[in-house]
Amino acid sequence: MEAEEVLDLQDVLRRLAFDAVCKVSLGYDPCCLDLSKPVPPLVKAFDTASEISAMRGMAPMIVVWKLKRALNIGSEKKLKEAIDLVHGCVLEIIRNKKKALEEAKAKSAAARGGEDLLSRLLSAGHDGDVVRDMVISFIMAGRDTTSSAMTWLFWLLSKHENAEKMLVKEVESMLGNGRNGLDFETLKEMNFVKACICESMRLYPPVAWDSKHALDDDVLPDGTFVGKGDRVTYFPYGMGRMEALWGKDWFEFEPDRWFQEPGAENGLLKPVSPFKFPVFQAGPRVCLGKEMAFIQMKYVVASILKKFEIRPVNREQPVFVPLLTGHMAGGLNVLVKRRELK
Structure with missing residues (x-):
């Protein structure tokens, strides 16, 4: 190409x-x-x-x-x-x-x-x-969950070139340390890639809303009574945009918020409660494929961006369509060209 x-x-x-x-x-x-x-x-x-x-x-x-x-x-x-x-x-x-x-x-x-x-x-x-x-x-x-997450990530990275440069830098540094390609251990250590994926899913979760039905009467931690058979719906899309949860800069794509120390893109990721960030659900119903999904997304994103530059044809804000899995209305038409090696 x-x-x-x-x-x-x-x-x-x-x-x-x-x-x-x-x-x-x-x-x-x-x-x-x-x-x-x-x-x-x-x-x-x-x-x-x-x-x-x-x-x-x-x-x-x-x-x-x-x-x-x-x-x-x-x-x-x-x-x-x-x-x-x-x-x-x-x-x-x-x-x-x-x-x-x-x-x-x-x-x-x-x-x-x-x-x-x-x-x-x-x-x-x-x-x-x-x-x-x-x-x-x-x-x-x-x-469709992983593809949805990656679609929105590529679009967000195209708008935030500094984040893309840092991501590519992390991938190149990992592969330049005598590693044997993008193996499991290398992918596990790609913290900035994971932070970018999490931040993308915070703003555009693959599953925008989900529901559970109560098997028996119950009481939520805030005192709300839930009767047997009641449907309880939660809204990851809305939760990811709450100032009370994410601060006044909730609307910003900010991978840095996932690290223990600001500006420490090579540092440690901080633990975030799945009840605050429920894109993989939480508790007994947490997604069994969570870690496999992260490894797959890291591999695909790293493999593409280390070789290619991705730029959307249309610079307008895409429309988020929240069906069973959220997708981008009209697709994501992009220009693809080989990344210049430095």
Whole structure:
């Protein structure tokens, strides 16, 4: 890539995230990053199901979508078709994986299953709809969340060149210390990259709002009574913009706020309560894939920015669309060119 090229970075990151989560969960590569191939039906079905499900949650009158579902018309008909397609595709992959594991075991009693989640679940004796639902939940949790976080991060870095320079400097210094590429230990030590990711998710959380339903009567720490069956909604997007939580400069992209000492970009990150920064939820329901998500995002961001400069074509403020996962309306069209080596 010698000359500048324009691409929709949000689309590329979503394709990458879907390929990655399918490899980890299913041991299957849908090849979404291969632009010479059409988008797989499984991807389109996930998109359709996610969008319509999100619209359900924001509907002012639930009776409307429930009536559509009863009559099997409109968006509810599309949702049913999308869910059936997702279930069918995943069950077919499960059948093929189970067959492959059985054949491998028949050849050698000592044969080990694959490293993907599906192989581990099947080897542990799980089967049927339980495995299907667990795998689908894993894909849903990881497919758009990381891509959303990285999309907004690249846009924010394009507006804050000093932060981008410091990020690139950290990556280059890590790789210049005799390290063996972006391995796990190197990625763990990239504190400024992590601070930038956290700051981006504070302002533009991948999940803008979420809800839980109470299993029993309870009382919140502030004395609020919650009855059995009540729906409790929290709002990470709003919490990330509260002056009471983040100070008068809450509206600023300031990675420095994540360090123990101001200006210590190479210092230690300070612990922040997940109840203050609930982008990965908190307590017993905290996201199990949190650390994997950070490692994946660090790897992608570092890999791209050490080689390329990313500049948005449109300098206007993008629109944040809070569906099941928040995304950027219209995508993120950027100019990409090789970074000049110094």
